[in-house]
Amino acid sequence: MRFGLFIPQGWRHDLTDVPPEKQWETMLSLLHYADNAAAGEPVPGGPWAWDSAWVFDHFHTVPVPSTQATHEAWSLMAAFAASSQRVKLGQMCTCMSYRNPAYLAKVASTVDAISGGRVQMGIGAGWYEHEWRAYGYGFPRAGERLRALDEGVQIMTRMWRTGSSGRFDGETYQVDGALCYPQPLQTLPVGDGGAEVPSIPLWIAGGGEKKTLRIAARFAQHTNFDGSPEGFSHKSSVLEQHCRDVGRDFGEITRSADYNVVIGENQAEVDDKLAWISSHYRRYAGERGEDTINTWRTGPLVGTTEQVVEALTDLKARGMTYAIVNFANAVGDRDQIELFQRQVVPALQ
Template sequence: MRFGMFIPQGGDFELRGVPVTKQWDVIRDLAQDADAGPFESIWVFDHFITDPPSDEPTFEAWSMMAAFAACTSRVRLGQLCTCMGYRNPAYLAKMAACIDVMSGGRLEVGIGAGWYEHEWRSYGYGFPSVSDRLGMLDEGVQIMRQMWTTGSATLMGKHYQVDGAISRPLPLQDGGIPLWIGGSGEKKTLRTAAKYAQYTNFGASLDGFEHKSRVLAAHCRDVGTDFDAITRSVLLNVAIGETEKDVADRVAWVRAHYEPLLPPERLEPLLGYWTEGLIGTPEQIVEQLTEAGRMGVGYVIARFIDAAYDRTSIDLFTNKVIPELSR
């Protein structure tokens, strides 16, 4: 099993209380710690604002990719996932190719259709229908793959039209930058993944993972691609402790951190989200991940609830979980 680590960037209030002048220091130091450790990759979300909206700072994903390219040397750099509608796909492909070169060939591109309506509208993108957003995803991925493999792209689509858009430098990676298709829509998203993805990410839960895998496999058969060549991943929140009391304390910390920020109707769903991932002692989490591996999970991106404030959880996972699963 392979492991990536999510880096806090503020969108879920996970930098709350850290002075703004120190927030990038925290982000950079965590990225460099991951670079020195066993994690294969580091990841961020593609959001401009918090959910729900607030004045809390949120660092932008692709600015971070360029900065990570400069301040790390080993880990791969990814997003879960870039919203296709936020950037013209030819421009995004050009930007990604440059960052791939700047990083020495370490970029991953996670891409999806986008969902956060307030963010779309507040930034002036409107909010296209689900069908249109999925159509934008499919066309955009075609443009990006052309630009990374041939150095130019032409597509006269419904949503995007490019005519000989040039992308030089080419990415350093043979065959272009690996594509992660994020999302679990069974009719269109997983079909796009079957056609173009090297990796998929179904979301932040193991619920339904086996069913989504079967749907993806069926699409692969339909379009003539190799299901087994697509690595299936999952993003999982982690609350880990040496003892069950330590785990309970970690979960209690989450409530204490978020309770002053959100009204009850928003607080409880968020707490449910944070505590539905990997919760337990190292031994319990190894058992959970062993079962996930049997389900077909090949890559876990771990998100540590308290990463910006305390490295204990990361150290415990690094020392007592990863070695048991990456032998």
Template structure:
């Protein structure tokens, strides 16, 4: 199994209490730690406002961070999980991604999805098209990105954008251009887009859901005449590791204390529900067993998010020392 980790960027209230002037130093330090360690990749989210509710806590922009990490790391690959297609013209996004890729020496991955955070869309003036419209936007945008990365040109006339001889030079040094990750598990549209264009997919949920969606992806590939083995299946997991239940309870209590002043009681409990009873939360042995089960069903790439990374790297250390060796 291959492994990536998210760098805290504020979106999930994971830089609370740290002076904003120090945020970049914290993020850069964790990126450099990953670069020197066993991780294949580092990731950021593409969002502007915090979750599960918008607050005045900082959320740092994904593609600015891509270029910054490109310039300050040397080995790890760099990704976004995932870029919201509706926030950027796909041609401008392709140029941005190719520039970051050049800075990195050919290490950028392009994660793309339809977007979902309604408050954020409306706050930034994008409106909030219905789901079918957002998915049509995604389909068009991925086609433009694919053209840009594979041919260095884009000629496309669609419902949402028109490109007439757009030039995308210099091309990436990566064979075939930047790898495209299509995120989301929508069975009729998203997975069909992935079957046609994706190098990687990203969908999570219970194991039975992962197995089902993977089978749907296989069926779409068969209809298109594409070998499904060409597409690597990935999933994201919240990660919180401890030696026993008591220590795990202590870590959840610290997390609750951090976010409670910003989210209030009810929203804080919903926030903590993202950790309770989930595959990446438990002892190292429990998490290794759960990921091994998913690997047996086709999961080849795991991306983890530690809510305490900016404050305490013990969870990352336990994962590196006692989970990754069991699966790598």
């Protein structure tokens, strides 16, 4: 199993205690910590504890919009690319409709060049209605957002692999000869012969069973959906059927999920972490914070190190081989990250 680490960027009220002039420095410190090579010091759990570092593609804080900073995802991707050496870089996940796909393909390819070939393209249909409307995107019905995802993925894939969009006349997007140079530094095998072509790995996020998972079966190298044990198994079976329907090898797709981690060496430590989370979200989100608090309390990766290892071992047996994890107070409490690295990561690798 491989692991990715979410870097606090403000979206989940995770930079609230950091002065604005210190926020980039704080994010950069955690990026370097995950990157290992740039950190200048050994990382518990081995030199390759983290395979990737991630941010979210959102503009306003959650669960309530606020004036707290939320740093923009692709600006961070470019900065992370220039400021790290080894760790892969992703967004979970870019909203297809926030940026024209031809433009987005160009941005991602440029960042891939800056990073030396480490960009991971998380992509989805989008859901946060408040920021959609606030930024003037409207809020199309789900079918329209999913059509944009389908068409956008086709355009990006074509541009990365061939250097040009060619002519594409979709219902949502129309492009004609958009060029994508530099092409990505990364390559992926295509066709029965396994010839390598330039491309960026696609992480198609979302568990919609009729459309999203079918798009994933056609185009994704990775998926990201429901991380609960029963939910993960069910979505996996739906994806497997779509793969059969489109003639895709199900085993080619890495299945991932996102997790909130609350971990301690004993239950008292876990309870202390949960108390901090409750106080924090009640302070910044009021009544709207209660659902978020409950999400942290009831997640699969909440407990002692032994309980977290047991939960991940079960998920691994179900086919979840890539976990992207988030720690509520990463900027002020790195002990949880270090504990996870020392006692959880080695048990699953």
